[in-house]
Amino acid sequence: MSKKVIYGVYDDDDVILQAVKDIRAKGIHVDEVYSPFPIHGLDHALGLKPSRLAIASFIYGCIGLSLGLLMMWYMMIQDWPQIIGGKPNFSLLQNLPAFVPIAFELTVFFAAHLMVITYLMRCKLYPGSSETSPDPRTTDDKFLMEIEAHGNEADLIALMKETGAQEIKEEQIA
Amino acid sequence: MHYESPIREPLILQDKTLHDITEDVARPIEGKANKYWWALFIAALLAFMWGAGCLAYTAGTGIGVWGLNKTVGWAWDITNFVWWVGIGHAGTLISAVLLLFRQKWRLSINRSAEAMTIFAVVQAGLFPIFHMGRPWLAYFVLPLPNNFGSLWVNFNSPLLWDVFAISTYLTVSLVFWYMGLIPDFAMIRDRAVKPMAKKIYTILSFGWSGKAKHWQRFEELSLVLAGLATPLVLSVHTIVSMDFATSIIPGWHTTIFPPYFVAGAIFSGFAMVQTLLLVMRKVVNMEAYITIKHIEYMNIVIMVTGSIVGVAYITELFIAWYSGVEFEQYAFLNRATGPYWWAYWSMMTCNVISPQFMWFKKLRTSIAFTFFISIVVNIGMWFERFVIIVTSLHRDYLPSSWTMFSPTFVDIGIFVGTIGFFFVLFLLYARTFPVIAQAELKTIVKSSGSQNKK
Structure with missing residues (x-):
């Protein structure tokens, strides 16, 4: 069974932080955020547990x-x-x-x-790991939000646009 | 949100955006080396090779090729050991202590300062190992049972404490440095066009992708490592000073040594950071990141620690007189007026007088003057260790064994060689590693970048 993932590219850390808060307030689960540097308060906004x-x-x-x-x-x-x-x-x-x-x-x-x-x-970091962010620009100056779609693609895209996403990409993941 | 007073001067000049930082950090890695780099590199490599030859000669013939004699059993090598370890301290101080104090100006300089720490500690480690005479038996310092039954190493000895302190310091600094490098290597990896470079930086970046959870752990890790590295860095030079302070040699047997050595280490380390960064900011075009403000802050640290060192020198003299111990009094009188008076007064001039110029804003914001003082301080701190070690030993309790120490060409060659090795490592680093912790620097663009201070 394949799943559909929506990526929203943002270009400002404050905008994506607010976007995460707004989207989560609507009851939608934000799966992942990729950023070039640590954004303060993002872990809290995403509902991540504190590190032990x-x-x-x-x-x-x-x-x-x-x-x-x-x-x-x-x-x-x-x-x-x-x-x-x-x-x-x-x-x-x-x-x-x-x-x-x-x-x-x-x-x-x-x-x-x-x-x-x-x-x-x-973090599953080891020499030889070939994992990278879905968009290589996220180590430069772009911020990426990843949300898994469950038949609500249109809503998600609209929501991301509304919260300030510059680009939206859809991808099928096997 | 991080708010910063508009009175504070910007830490990043020329209105840099996030993308500009990426470009500027990647440029020295992706571009070609210029002729100055090659000239410096070849000079450093030649010095390194000369030193390696001298080390091979020492190992093959024995440490009789050094200038040591039966009265002065520690001299040039231990001076260099302490000098290099001391230089290393600034890197950890910048990356760990300034992190705990939330000093944002560390972000432009911590990567290079930590690189300097690691390369300096590598040089330091060579001296005790070669002073063993049979460096292939260096594993004897480890707590291993040996062929003669289980006679263990002596845990009461400061020399063994040193083994543990230096190796912990080297390895912990190395992982601290590397954990910070992973996101920056990932940035280089994501830009790399050449397949070979892509492959190398893929391996170096450990598969970093910048996930929110990873950043959360990264910040926790940095904070805890800084908390661990701070007492560690203080312990390392404390233990180095105990190599001397726990002995009963007049001039060494003083309780002031641990804080005095730590202050001296930070003093000399910051001077070396200045020497390296003043050249590096120019060569790899980092003037927007390593600003006059950074240089001024470091000069203030040099001034404060230099003054602490000065107070320690004077306290030592006072206590020698006040103790009423004739041997102690003679040791200090001999330092200042004996045959090594020139070393003592060089030390005093370089370490006590020269940092006092930094009280003047005009001087501490002058690049040329800062560079000059940084070299003077490096020389002065080398003399400090020479004075402590050689002048305390060369006239011992038995006047018939009084002697002088003079280095042989091998002593000098090894020292020159370690300077060469240090610069070889640093120059290679400057061309292949992200010289600024760009990921963390990007967090302060909004608060401390010049475009937001208008």
């Missing part, structure tokens, strides 16, 4: 901190304790000041890298 990347990053940071401390405890306290510079070698807690820098670095290392990997996976 920051929470993920916090968890990754906690993992990094725990693994870092576990590693240093095992290597310096448990496996082969040595007296270095007269520092206590029998307890993690008492030797902790010397372990702060590396524990901190590993926290940042895990939080940053695992968050980036999560981001790339969630």
Whole structure:
């Protein structure tokens, strides 16, 4: 079964933001917006849920901190304790000041890298991906709205024109 | 909607539209290099090759080919290491700290400043690795069990902290930079006509399409990475300073080192950003984006951090006297009046006096003067590290071992080589990468573009 998709090309970020609000107010679902730069308030206007990347990053940071401390405890306290510079070698807690820098670095290392990997996976971004926007001008200066039609093409086109779209395109997607 | 006071000067000049920004950022990539680029590139490549030869000679013969002796065991190489790491700090400061403070002027310069960070940290990393003498055993610094049983690396040592700090810093800066580059590579990809360029930029852009959800995640990611990179950048030079501060060498054993080193790092890093960008804005025609206002803001940062460094120098002298420790007092007296007095006074002139000229608006908005001061500051900060390292070591507790350090041609060759390598990387970057974070810059066209300030 094929579906029909209507693309509206806009040339201003404020216009498309208002258009999204107006169209959604009419109860029509806007499937996607492609833009050359982040438009503030667009995620809210589209009804997107807030991103949870920051929470993920916090968890990754906690993992990094725990693994870092576990590693240093095992290597310096448990496996082969040595007296270095007269520092206590029998307890993690008492030797902790010397372990702060590396524990901190590993926290940042895990939080940053695992968050980036999560981001790339969630957005399905990877080297070799051939995905592009339906209109290459959306990385330059055009803004594209995508709405799936369910037999209401004429209404959608009229609505997009009314909200300031410069061009309208229809496409069949298999 | 973002509102900005009309009193603020525009950050983008010449009434640029969104499409103009695309064109201007893509032009250096799509066009051909001019003869100045080639001349600089060949000069940098020759310097790099000379340095690579000196490194090969060092690795093949041993670090006896350097000017080190048994009293001065750290000198030229560690000076260069600290100098390069310090230069790197400005990039992260611009992209992370200024992002947290919502400073829009960072958008024209953050990409190049971050590129500079990464290339500078690469140069820095070479020095400790080659100072090991057997660079092929560099993996010994990693916490791996070895052949002799599980004798681990020493987690109490600042030198090991440095390994973790520098590698975290390099990799986190790299991904921070690359995540910002993805949308810009996508822009280049969508314009590319030549099949080879299209293919390369398709791979580099990871299939970016600019969906609303992706932008939402992109902004969240940038903010959190900035939040992580800010304490990271402060920790890196803090830990570098601890390589010295945790020892008991007079002149090194001071608690002021961490903040003093961080301020010095930002100071030297901004000077290097100025040096590079003043040339780049001209060569790739970015004068509309990297304006006098940007240069002035950076000069103010140089002035403030330079003054912090000056206060730190004077505090050091005061504390040396106030501590009542004879060895400490002698170390500082020897710096200022001993055989290396010229290095100390070069440092003082370049780092304490020269940034004070930036109090004058006429001087800090002059391109020629800014360029001159940026070079002076780079030289001064190199001398700072030389003074701290060599003058503290060359007269130790035992007067019979007092000696002088003089670099050999290999020492100098490696340093020149890293400058060459740095410029090779930066010049290649300027021709193949979008040198301005154009996607993010486009967000401020309406608020800070000159057409909206009329």
